[in-house]
Amino acid sequence: MIVARDIDKFFKNFFRSSMAQAFLLVGDDGETENLLIRYLACDNKNFCKKCLQCQSESFLGIRFYEGESLKIEDAREIQFAASQSALYGPKIFRIKTVYIAADAQATLLKTIEEPYPETYFIISLVSEASLSAPLLSRLTIFKKSRRDEVVGASKFKLNLENISSIAQNREEAEEVFREIEAWMESRIRVIHPESAISFSGFVEDYFEIKKRFFEKTYPPKMLLEHLAVSKYYFE
Ligand SMILES: [Zn+2]
Known part of the structure; x- marks a missing residue:
């Protein structure tokens, strides 16, 4: 669901009725996550703001997993830690990464499927595209309002000439992937029936390229060049 601009109010309403224990934040700048933890x-x-947990500055029950990818060892550690009884209030596992390996996703899924009381999972990713459908179905997804991104998307140009300047490293390439996704989302709403097939061809190419990007089988620049060519045929 889309998080309203007033995140605090949004969460107040949400937690009145929600028992959710596992969350996915997409494209969050940290603001949603910090408040969700509170x-x-x-x-x-x-x-x-009155209870012991709200009053304390440092919350002890949180574990951070941060890095380019979440590996099976990390997922097993999370699974084990989740099964231990807490020493201090609720337990929160916060995972901030770009990519979660398939076997790690399977272990996470198992852990989330057998929830322990007062045990929460917050996964923060740039995009949910790399997650398996079963795992996605178990997560409460929070996305920020896309208004800003759509504005950015309309200006966005993916062509061969500017790829070398926009994709110097993996981080910049990830940013390009994000822009393409925002562009695709805005595009899909106004698509012409005649161009639907070539558009779906591009979308297919996109996910294939993204998979290879995460597998690190090809340099990002080369993958994005391929996408630019694919997009050219669509346009
Ligand atoms: Zn409180």
Whole structure:
């Protein structure tokens, strides 16, 4: 679901009725995540600012997993830690990464499927495209309002001439992937029936290229050049 601009109000309403324990934040700049942690840590699940957890500056029940990818060893560690009884209030596992390996996803799924009380998972990714459908179905997905991104997408140009300047490294290439996704989302709403087939061809190419990007089988620049060519045929 799309997170409203007033995130605090949004969470207040959400946690009135939600028992969700596993979350996916897509394209979050940290703001949603920080507030979500406050809500989950709160004894009353409403960031009451009065309970012990809300009052304390440092929340001890949180574990961070950060890095380019989440590997099976990390997922097993999370699975084990989730099964241990907590010493101090709720437990929150916060995973911030670009890519979660397939076997790690399977272990995460198993862990989330057998939830322990007061145990929460927050996964933060640039895009949900690399997650398996079963794992996705178990996550409450929060996305920021896309208004800003759509504006960016209309200006976005993917062509061969500017690829070498926009994709110097993996991080920049990831940014390009994000822009393409925003562009695809805005495009799909206004697509002409005649161009639907070539558009779906491009979307297929896109996901194939993205897979190879995460597998690191080809340099990012080369992959994006291929995409630019594919997009050229569509346009
Ligand atoms: Zn509280």
